[in-house]
Amino acid sequence: MNKQSITQYYRKHRKAIVTATSGLLYGGGWSLGYLTNFNTASAAILVLATIVGGYDIAKTAYHEVTNRTLGIKTLVTLAAIGAIVIGEYWEAAAVVFLFSLGSYLEGRTMRKTRTALQELLEMTPDTATVRRDGELREVPARKVEAGEVVVVKPGGKIPVDGTVVDGESAVNQAPVTGESAPVHKADGDEVYAGTVNQEGALEIRTTGAGSDTTLERIIRRVEEAQEAQSPTESLIDRFAKYYTPAVIVLAIGAYAVTQNAILSLTLLVIGCPGALVIGPPVSIVSAIGNAARSGVLMKGGEHLERAGKIDLVAFDKTGTLTKGETTVADVEGFGVADDEVLSLAATAEKKSEHHLADAIVDAAREGPTAATDGGTTVAQADDTDAGRRSVPDPNDFDVVAGKGVIAHADGQEVVVGNRALLADRDIDVPSRVADYVREREGRGETVVHVVRDGDIIGAIAMRDELREAAPGVVAALQDAGIETVMLTGDNERTAAAVAEEVGIDEYRAELLPEDKQSVIEGYQADGHVVAMVGDGINDAPSLATADVGIAMGAAGTDTAIETADMALMADDLERIPYAVKLSKATRWNVLENVGLAVLTVTVLLAGVLTSYVTLASGMLVHEASVLLVILNGMRLLRY
Amino acid sequence: MSDTTQFRVLDFDCPTCASTVERALSNVDGVQHVEVHYATGRVEIEYDDSVTDPDAFAQTIENQGYTPQPA
Numbered sequence: 164m165n166k167q168s169i170t171q172y173y174r175k176h177r178k179a180i181v182t183a184t185s186g187l188l189y190g191g192g193w194s195l196g197y198l199t200n201f202n203t204a205s206a207a208i209l210v211l212a213t214i215v216g217g218y219d220i221a222k223t224a225y226h227e228v229t230n231r232t233l234g235i236k237t238l239v240t241l242a243a244i245g246a247i248v249i250g251e252y253w254e255a256a257a258v259v260f261l262f263s264l265g266s267y268l269e270g271r272t273m274r275k276t277r278t279a280l281q282e283l284l285e286m287t288p289d290t291a292t293v294r295r296d297g298e299l300r301e302v303p304a305r306k307v308e309a310g311e312v313v314v315v316k317p318g319g320k321i322p323v324d325g326t327v328v329d330g331e332s333a334v335n336q337a338p339v340t341g342e343s344a345p346v347h348k349a350d351g352d353e354v355y356a357g358t359v360n361q362e363g364a365l366e367i368r369t370t371g372a373g374s375d376t377t378l379e380r381i382i383r384r385v386e387e388a389q390e391a392q393s394p395t396e397s398l399i400d401r402f403a404k405y406y407t408p409a410v411i412v413l414a415i416g417a418y419a420v421t422q423n424a425i426l427s428l429t430l431l432v433i434g435c436p437g438a439l440v441i442g443p444p445v446s447i448v449s450a451i452g453n454a455a456r457s458g459v460l461m462k463g464g465e466h467l468e469r470a471g472k473i474d475l476v477a478f479d480k481t482g483t484l485t486k487g488e489t490t491v492a493d494v495e496g497f498g499v500a501d502d503e504v505l506s507l508a509a510t511a512e513k514k515s516e517h518h519l520a521d522a523i524v525d526a527a528r529e530g531p532t533a534a535t536d537g538g539t540t541v542a543q544a545d546d547t548d549a550g551r552r553s554v555p556d557p558n559d560f561d562v563v564a565g566k567g568v569i570a571h572a573d574g575q576e577v578v579v580g581n582r583a584l585l586a587d588r589d590i591d592v593p594s595r596v597a598d599y600v601r602e603r604e605g606r607g608e609t610v611v612h613v614v615r616d617g618d619i620i621g622a623i624a625m626r627d628e629l630r631e632a633a634p635g636v637v638a639a640l641q642d643a644g645i646e647t648v649m650l651t652g653d654n655e656r657t658a659a660a661v662a663e664e665v666g667i668d669e670y671r672a673e674l675l676p677e678d679k680q681s682v683i684e685g686y687q688a689d690g691h692v693v694a695m696v697g698d699g700i701n702d703a704p705s706l707a708t709a710d711v712g713i714a715m716g717a718a719g720t721d722t723a724i725e726t727a728d729m730a731l732m733a734d735d736l737e738r739i740p741y742a743v744k745l746s747k748a749t750r751w752n753v754l755e756n757v758g759l760a761v762l763t764v765t766v767l768l769a770g771v772l773t774s775y776v777t778l779a780s781g782m783l784v785h786e787a788s789v790l791l792v793i794l795n796g797m798r799l800l801r802y
Numbered sequence: 803m804s805d806t807t808q809f810r811v812l813d814f815d816c817p818t819c820a821s822t823v824e825r826a827l828s829n830v831d832g833v834q835h836v837e838v839h840y841a842t843g844r845v846e847i848e849y850d851d852s853v854t855d856p857d858a859f860a861q862t863i864e865n866q867g868y869t870p871q872p873a
Binding site for chain 1: 813866
């Protein structure tokens with residue numbers, strides 16, 4: 164080892180070396196003192212131990228004082244100097260050594276918390292293979308320009324955000340969305356930097372590189388969230404500002420009254436606000452970091468503390484409990500061919516953007532016999548593709564919000580809508596139609612009536628499949644003692660059928676979007692702390708109203724992340740019980756840490772006043788409590 | 803012109819230490835805004851680049867007894 168590398172080694176491990184040296188000197192000095200009844204030699208060694216261990220502490224204390232941020236190191240320095248002045252050399256050495264050891268361990272454990280997110284960033288490869296001027300070149304990933312095509316081999320990590328332009332593969336998106344199962348990617352699909360290409364080669368047209376990728380944006384948001392102070396943290400911080408000066412005043416006061424120097428110096432040591440100020444941030448940073456790695460973005464400590472109190476979770480039905488892919492399940496003509504009903508309804512609905520309209524138009528294009536075969540979605544651009552039928556445009560069309568559409572085509576008036584629309588227009592519903600509708604709704608399907616020139620000619624039943632995970636998620640929340648509610652615009656009977664299938668406690672049907680907000684306000688007025696789960700775009704108002712708004716599938720959409728207090732990167736419902744439980748665990752963890760800190764100070768104070776606790780033992784217990792609090796908070800990293 | 807730089811300090815061992823570094827950095831000439839976060843160890847400095855530069859900040863952090871790393 165040459166001189167330079169020794170210096171480097173020393174710099175890197177300075178804290179450990181200083182602590183160890185001071186510890187050895189302390190041990191040696193104390194042993195010698197024990198054998199020689201604390202003669203001058205042992206005193207000298209103990210003073211040396213204090214100086215070695217205390218130099219850095221005193222230096223920081225000096226900075227604390229000159230920057231007017233009185234802190235723990237000022238208190239420790241005062242205590243050590245005081246102990247030497249009154250001749251308690253071994254107490255001085257012990258205080259300094261135990262403090263160095265404690266803060267060395269604290270620094271090490273905090274480093275783990277602080278680097279938990281860095282691991283995510285390291286998922287992105289440093290270089291990318293880019294197609295430039297007709298040949299492949301290896302370039303730094305940050306230097307890839309938007310629009311350039313990047314080639315990723317099977318097994319390689321994707322270096323940029325982009326769209327697949329060639330190839331097909333399964334991509335593990337866990338680093339970004341937390342999903343453990345790989346996602347199939349083909350032409351036109353979006354891929355994220357930091358995810359892993361598992362099967363085939365992919366060519367990707369870059370949309371973002373370097374700091375402009377989804378992963379980097381998420382990590383920046385997570386850090387902001389970790390840095391945002393929770394109400395508990397700011398309360399404690401305000402308190403701590405006055406606490407340290409108050410301890411110094413108390414120690415001086417105690418000396419004035421009792422003339423007991425040891426007592427007042429011990430007060431300085433145990434009065435350090437260590438565990439109290441360190442506990443809450445460690446818990447919250449650990450929890451937010453853990454959530455981020457599981458694909459849940461928590462907005463900050465404040466939201467996390469509120470989420471810990473959730474006792475009711477409201478789910479939007481469509482797209483949340485269900486897949487949000489409505490398909491036509493059945494078409495029934497009453498005196499008219501089924502096919503005619505469907506194509507007439509499709510024409511009326513063609514210009515509508517409602518998800519039911521999309522399902523009807525799609526079904527009409529597929530033709531009368533085409534089942535929903537889940538076929539690929541290649542080349543759908545043209546209505547007249549082989550095997551697909553065209554749907555004519557209506558002459559005019561009007562949307563009746565929440566009820567249906569009224570259109571004209573080929574000189575006929577076509578109404579497609581629910582019962583409310585029929586009632587508005589005084590259209591009679593024959594009993595065989597009513598029976599059919601009731602029967603389909605009882606299966607959890609949504610039915611629209613098709614009316615031509617005032618007569619009901621048919622009905623179309625549509626189905627939005629439940630997510631496989633939905634019943635399990637609802638059950639998990641119920642097990643955790645949380646009420647569950649489903650909010651939907653569907654009619655009563657459909658809602659009841661879906662609610663039963665999912666096993667949800669309660670449902671509210673026939674809600675217009677603004678009604679969902681007032682339903683949530685109603686639950687809040689009853690004293691519930693309400694979480695609302697939705698897609699974050701259509702449900703933005705109700706997410707904002709709820710105590711905790713949870714947006715699903717937020718990886719690509721910044722708006723959803725803006726409105727929500729928590730965002731699930733993937734459409735993975737199973738993250739909800741996890742996120743709610745993690746929030747509850749965090750709230751407990753913060754309380755445990757605050758409780759432990761207060762208890763430690765109380766016990767130590769009692770010990771000092773009854774002379775059971777002196778400098779060294781006070782410092783030992785104090786440092787132990789700080790470490791305990793950090794380790795307790797870090798449990799949340801592995802929750 | 804105003805510019806912004808970041809450091810990462812992984813060895814803060816107490817919340818007050820972070821506040822002390824924050825105060826020290828804000829006393830450097832040309833520094834307009836400083837944020838030091840104990841929890842994440844992130845240091846963000848907004849400064850006038852005609853007056854000072856990131857090396858001065860790294861030096862200040864080191865003087866306080868901590869190790870700045872590029873963020």
